[in-house]
C-alpha cells in the first residue's frame with residue numbers, strides 16, 4: 455500500500471490528513487506529532503486578558519486525535535530526522551517510510567536568541583506566543599497596577615504578524631475596563647518602520663494606535679534585555695525602560711528541517727512559492743509556518759496552502775505536473791478592542807487595502823476598517839476552526855478562495871512600487 459506521511463498535526467497537517475484521506479481511500483496516511491494536544495493559537499492572544507471563553511488551557515486545546523479520521527494512523531513521536539534520499543523519517547517511535555512526505559511542523563519562539571532574555575523570562579518578561587506563556591502573562595496582568603507595558607518584537611518573520619498590534623490594542627481595552635488606563639503606559643517596540651509590514655495597513659494601524667495613546671517605537675533591533683534594570687537595548691545603543699516586558703522572541707523553524715538538509719539555516723524549509731514543493735526533494739510538499747515562502751505565517755495562509763498542496767499532490771499521483779497556483783493569499787482579523795476588529799486580505803503582490811470582503815460593496819466584512827461585524831467574525835472563527843477548518847470542510851469559493859480575489863478592493867491608495 456502506498457503511503458503519505460505528514461509531519462505535524464497542527465493546522466496544516468490536520469487539514470490535509472482529513473482531505474487526503476477522503477480522496478485517497480486506498481492509501482495509508484500516517485501523521486506524526488510529539489504533542490497529544492492541538493492548541494488553537496489565535497486564542498493565545500485573548501488568554502492574558504481573560505476574554506470571555508478564553509481563560510483556561512482547556513478553552514483553547516483539544517486532543518489531536520479528535521480531529522483526525524479513524525483510518526489515519528497517528529504516531530505520537532518526535533521527528534528526529536528526514537532521510538529524503540531514502541524516503542524515510544526517523545522518529546522517537548522508529549523509522550517510517552513514505553512515498554510522499556508533507557512537512558507541517560510549524561515554528562516556535564526562541565528566547566535564547568536574545569542576550570539576557572532567558573534570565574528575564576517568567577520574571578519581568580512574558581510571552582503569549584506559547585500556551586504556558588499566555589497563562590503566565592494572564593497572572594502578570596492580573597497583578598499589574600501601574601507602569602509601562604512594553605511589547606517588543608525581536609525580529610521578523612514572526613507567526614501572525616498582526617498579533618503584537620492586537621495585543622497592545624487589547625491591553626488598552628483591558629486597562630480601560632479595569633479603570634487604571636491612565637496609570638499604564640503602553641508601547642510597541644518593533645524592528646519594522648511601524649505597526650505592520652506593509653505601508654497602507656501600517657498607516658491605518660499607526661493612526662488607531664495614536665488615537666488610543668499607544669506609543670510605537672519603530673526601527674528598533676533588539677540586542678539585549680536586562681532583567682535587573684528592566685531595560686531593553688538595541689544594537690545601535692538605544693535603551694528603553696519597562697515595568698512589564700511582553701516579548702515576541704525570534705521565531706525559528708524546526709531544527710530537524712535544517713539538520714536534514716531541507717532548510718534555509720533558520721529552520722524554514724526551502725519551498726517553491728507557487729507549487730509549495732520542497733526545493734530539495736521531489737516527493738516532499740511543505741505548508742504552514744515551516745515554509746520560507748514570503749507571506750504571513752498564519753492559519754489562514756496554512757489553510758489556503760493546504761488546498762494547493764492537496765490539488766498538486768493529487769495531480770502528481772495521477773501522473774500530471776503540479777501547478778504553481780499559490781499566490782501568498784493571507785486573510786486575518788485584527789482585534790482592536792472595545793468590541794471591534796479590522797480585516798486584512800492580501801497576497802505576495804497586493805498589500806492589504808481598504809474595501810469590502812468577500813464581495814464588492816455588499817461585504818459584509820470591511821477591509822482595513824474597525825467594525826463590530828469584523829469582531830464577531832474573529833470570535834466566531836474559533837468554532838469555525840474546530841468544526842470546519844481542521845476537518846477540511848470550510849467552503850472555498852466565493853467565501854474564502856485559496857487565491858486572493860481583487861473583488862471589493864479599493865485600489866486608490868495602492869502604489870505597488872512602494873509595497
Ligand SMILES: Cc1cc2nc3c(=O)[nH]c(=O)nc-3n(C[C@H](O)[C@H](O)[C@H](O)COP(=O)(O)OP(=O)(O)OC[C@H]3O[C@@H](n4cnc5c(N)ncnc54)[C@H](O)[C@@H]3O)c2cc1C
Pocket residue numbers: 461462463464465466467486487488489494495496497498499531532533534558559560561582583584613614617708710741742743744751752753754755756785786787
Ligand atoms: C498568539 C498567536 C496568535 C495567532 N493568531 C492567528 C490569527 O488570528 N489568525 C491566523 O490565521 N493565524 C494566527 N496565528 C498563527 C497560526 O496559529 C499558525 O500560523 C498556524 O497554526 C500554522 O499551522 P502549522 O500547521 O504550520 O503549524 P502548527 O499548527 O503550529 O503545528 C505544528 C505541529 O508540529 C508539531 N511539531 C513540531 N516539531 C515537531 C517535531 N520535531 N516532532 C513532532 N512534532 C513536531 C507541533 O507539536 C505542532 O502540533 C496565531 C499564532 C499565535 C502564536
